[in-house]
Amino acid sequence: MPALVEGVVETVGGEAAARNVTIDTQLPDDAVHLVADTKRLQQVLWNLLSNAVTFGRDGGRVRLVVTAEAETVSLAVEDDGPGIDPAFLPHIFDPFRQADELSPRATGLGLGLSIARQIVEQHGGTITAANRPGGGSVFTVCLPVQSRVHA
16 A cells, blocks of 8 residues: 555656645555555546645645555545535536536546546445535545455
8 A cells, every 4th residue: 555655646746846735645554455456546546636736725735644444444635725616516526527617727527536436436435525624625535455346
């Protein structure tokens, strides 16, 4: 898990540096081993971190917190930006949807979060989005430790 997280943070690092965004990571002390498709989990984590850097505030902070329980691993990506329009939250994982399609920061097709949800669900997990009290958003991925990829 540390190598996966470090690799994704490094990949997003240039974008974060350009916006003067700090990425903090918090990993469990004990090793976490998932039975999962590592490349697909990298894709999910990259999407969440990239979105947090893009839609957070300039000079802000993004946190990635990984916690491990006996049966599950959770990855939470938090930013300190403006958060997500509450009316849009129920649609955040819908394909081809973006909260502010007119925003210069909304440059994609609106597929990233939909694909992330599909990948997480194929691993037997869940992904949620919420606004943080005081501002910002948090996306949380929960995966079973012994997940199996379902075709």
